[in-house]
Amino acid sequence: MAEADAINVDLEIIVHGVQGRSKPELRLWLRMLSTTKLISQEIRRRLRAEFGATLPQFDLMAQLYREKDGLRLGELSKRTMVTNGNVTGLVERLEADGYIQRLTPDADRRVTVAKLTDSGTIFFATMAAAHERWLQEMMADVDPRMISGLWSEIGAVKVSASNHLSGAAFE
Amino acid sequence: MAEADAINVDLEIIVHGVQGRSKPELRLWLRMLSTTKLISQEIRRRLRAEFGATLPQFDLMAQLYREKDGLRLGELSKRTMVTNGNVTGLVERLEADGYIQRLTPDADRRVTVAKLTDSGTIFFATMAAAHERWLQEMMADVDPRMISGLWSEIGAVKVSASNHLSGAAFE
DNA sequence: ACGATTCCTTTGACATTTCAAATATCAGCT
DNA sequence: AGCTGATATTTGAAATGTCAAAGGAATCGT
Known part of the structure; x- marks a missing residue:
């Protein structure tokens, strides 16, 4: 109520x-x-x-799931639209939970690369399947053609907004 | 292996x-x-x-701006889609800044009502005008008809999602 | 009355969020 | 080598976010 x-x-x-x-x-x-x-x-x-799990954790793992070799934290930051400092904390907690692994390549020791562990991969795959179901469920009453149309129209909004940002633009 | x-x-x-x-x-x-x-x-x-100012503060003041007599914190929580505990902190800070005022009606002393001060009203009106300009600016490249269309189509998405929330099963 | 229930808000523990400043490392120039 | 500037991440403070539990206050049934 x-x-x-x-x-x-x-x-x-x-x-x-x-x-x-x-x-x-x-x-x-x-x-x-x-x-x-x-x-x-x-x-x-x-x-x-x-x-x-939390939504930011889910988002972060989703990015790593697509890149089996892992991603640098800065790249993770851009893709998840989360600030650098924030990524640090998220990765720390996910590493503590055993879902993520951090490593520093010898080539450039400023860099930290995060990648999913096996346990993390299994965990995310399970969540992702449920996540997709939930969305289909929540949008069940919407005409499928409207869903496709909205996707591209909102794309236009996104492009317009990107072109009118005060600072830098991306994606 | x-x-x-x-x-x-x-x-x-x-x-x-x-x-x-x-x-x-x-x-x-x-x-x-x-x-x-x-x-x-x-x-x-x-x-x-x-x-x-912050966006949550802006949102909260926007609700109070509409209701010159103020709103109970629980009502504020619903309208801003922010949890009760969160509203407490937001109101505390805005009160400390002198933009809103808290009072407890004698009729029901469980209740706290928040309302904008004069200073808060002026402050919000200024921000709101800028806020509206910013949005027009960011959506400037989008066809006006598309903007109206999107509004109603996203409404359909919202209704569908509302009807498939986990908590909404009761009632 | 009175105890139980319900209502409204606050509190507490944590996670996330942003920004700015600090740290660490690399790459280029002298 | 040593300096400088650019790059990558971490840290810190403050605000926001969630949930669960606790508190006071009103209302209901008996």
Whole structure:
């Protein structure tokens, strides 16, 4: 009950706030934000409940899963859109749990490469399968064509935003 | 090593199931997530640089701006999609900065109501105007019709997700 | 009344987040 | 070699995020 209310009453209230009229860009942004927040919180809950893992850990392991040889921490930082300092802590905890292994190549000893252990690989594969199911489940009521369309349209939003960043752009 | 090989073979099968034919829902989700992350990070940077404020503070003040009489912390928690414990800390800091005010109505002394001070109202109005400009700027390259279309289509995604939350089964 | 339940908020332990400053290493120039 | 600047990671402070447990306060049933 309280949860259902929380869903219906969301951030979009700001829309009518400032000048009384709401610009479409602001409206879209608030809806993107609340929708993303809603879904990530659900995924967080499930990852925690079923696997005792966090979403950032899942994201990080997802990157390593695609690169069997491992990735440098800086590269991990870019791909996960997480700051360098943050990656350090995430990797530390995952290493302590035995899912990740850190090593420093002799070629360049400034670098630290992280890669999944066997245990980490198995663990992630299990989570990833569930993660994919959850998303299909949560989007089950959405027309499949709309899903594909949204993918490319949101791509346009992403490109536009990338081109108007104050600092550097990437991806 | 024979054991390790057996593991790797099995995992390869999982790999293709998990990532090889990545389902449209997963693709869409990853794009929504990265786009939202990109834009919020930019907004965070600008709020910090230009106003010394954080995004959660902005969100919280946005809700109070709409309700001149203030809101109970539990209501604030629902509307901002932030947990109760988190609201406590946010309100404490904003109160220390003089932007909001806390009071306990005699009618129900379990309750704490937060409302914007005059200073907070002025401060938020300034930020909100900039915030709206930033969004128009970042979405400047997107066709206006696409922006409206996206708003309603993402609404469909939101509704679908809302109907498939783990907690929503009761009721 | 009164005990049990429910409601609202705070607290506590941790994980994540950002930024800035510090550290460590490498590569190039003199 | 030795200096300098660029690169890679770690560290530290402060804020935000989660959940679970604890607290006070109101309400309900008996």
